[in-house]
Amino acid sequence: MMTNPAGRITQGQFSFLPDLTDAEITLQIEYGLNRGYAWSVEYTDDPHPRNTYWELFGMPMFDLKDAAGVLMELQNCRKTFPNHYIRLIAFDSTRGVESIGMSFIVNRPKVEPGFQLERQESVSRTLRYTTRGYAANAPEGERYGN
Amino acid sequence: MSQPMYAIPGSVAANVPVEAVADPTVAPVARTVADVLAQSQVEAVMDELDHDLVGLAPVKQRIRDIAALLVIDKLRLNQGLAAQTPSLHMSFTGNPGTGKTTVALRMAEILHRLGYVRKGHLVAVTRDDLVGQYIGHTAPKTKEVLKKAMGGVLFIDEAYYLYRPENERDYGQEAIEILLQVMENQRDDLVVILAGYKDRMDTFFKSNPGMSSRIAHHLDFPDYSHDELLQIGDRMLGTMNYRFGTGARDAFGEYLTRRLEQPHFANARSVRNALDRMRLRQASRLFEARDRELTREDLTTIETPDIRASRVFGASP
DSSP, rough: OOOOOOOOOOBBBBTTSSSHHHHHHHHHHHHHHTTTOOOEEESSSSSOTOOOEEEEEEEEOOOOOOOHHHHHHHHHHHHOOSSEEEHHHHHHHHETTOOEEEEEEEEEEEEEOEEEEEEEGGGOOOOEEEEEEEEGGSSSTOOOOO | OOOOOSSOOTTTTSOOOOOOOOOOTTTOOOSSSHHHHHHHHHHHHHHHHHHHSSSHHHHHHHHHHHHHHHHHHHHHHTOOOOOOOOOOOOOEEEEEEHHHHHHHHHHEEEHHTSSSSSOOOOEEEOOHHSSSTTTTHHHHHHHHHHHHHTEEEEETTTGGGOOOOOOOOOOOOHHHHHHHHHHHHHTTTEEEEEOOHHEEEHHHHHHHHHHHHHHHEEEEEOOOOOOHHHHHHHHHHTTTEEEEEETHHHHHHHHHHHHHHSSSSHHHHHHHHHHHHHHHHHHHHHHHHHTTTHHHHHEEEEOOHHTTSSHHHHHHH
């Protein structure tokens, strides 16, 4: 993968940038809160790009005024799942939108082994392609050495 | 094309000239108390407090102290000295109706304008909002409330209900422990105010010494004097667009004197209730005269008979 030599998974916002610091995360949360979004923390250890629905950590946080509350929940999640992918998502409850307004990864496993490209021979010289995360071979919860 | 087209945070592009132009909006470094006062809203806050709240001298004094510390801390920072955010958790104790909740509401705004809390909203809760119904319910509930209060003030009314010594399996203790933890670790993010009646709060603090020691400001709200109550009555009437008619203010003073001697007097709350009853009597008095054209004057004036009709006057020999 020439565009992503480190094998970092790239999903949501800011994922091509270096990891955000807590101060930068706070600014993003603050931006979302000012737009009336409700933040929640999600985690997973399945890196597949089609794995859209991650596990929710705690409840979605409605009616928050300050980023410190979201950050507290995030630190809590990092303590529980230090080697999982953790992302923050912002739910925009505006009528007609009612969907995710922002989403970015805030925690990654120390080592991300990346994906294997599998080619499957099929009828009449057809090739079917699929990707499989190297880490996904282990059962859930043991994929990144934790 | 070796340089990326976008800026990477943390990396400094070499070819961007750094402009060292002084920003004219930044005020010069303050060296005196007057300078800091001019740059902040501290004085406006203190004046407003003096003007809006009757009595409560010890409370006002403590707010003044906190404001003074903020000013001095700014001067210390300018000199390069360490300035730590003080612990601002408070407990308000006092009899019913002495203004604990009113002051707590103001406190959020005051601390915000003094720059001690970032957002300045107030989250008022009681035991029901913090303590859950079954095992494992309390912690998420308490944390949710704490998260909502971040950047502002968490006001726990009747805080002594959190601890129930008669039931050792009560979940209140769990809520207290989570509160203590956050009060200690996130002092910059949150100010907790506990309020309750004096005697019950004393027993609460005695059985939870950790809570007592983490609260820096124990404020005791004194009962109002007769004159202060009369002043409060004037203010309340003013905000409701009423006024006393001739002799009515004296009658109200007399009413207060008699009411003070009776049991269950709840200070400002009793004054408000009394005024509400007087409004009712005024309304039915005006209601009687069906064909009379009522002027603005009639509608806003509370007359002596409205006050004299109270049962407080009837009870005396």
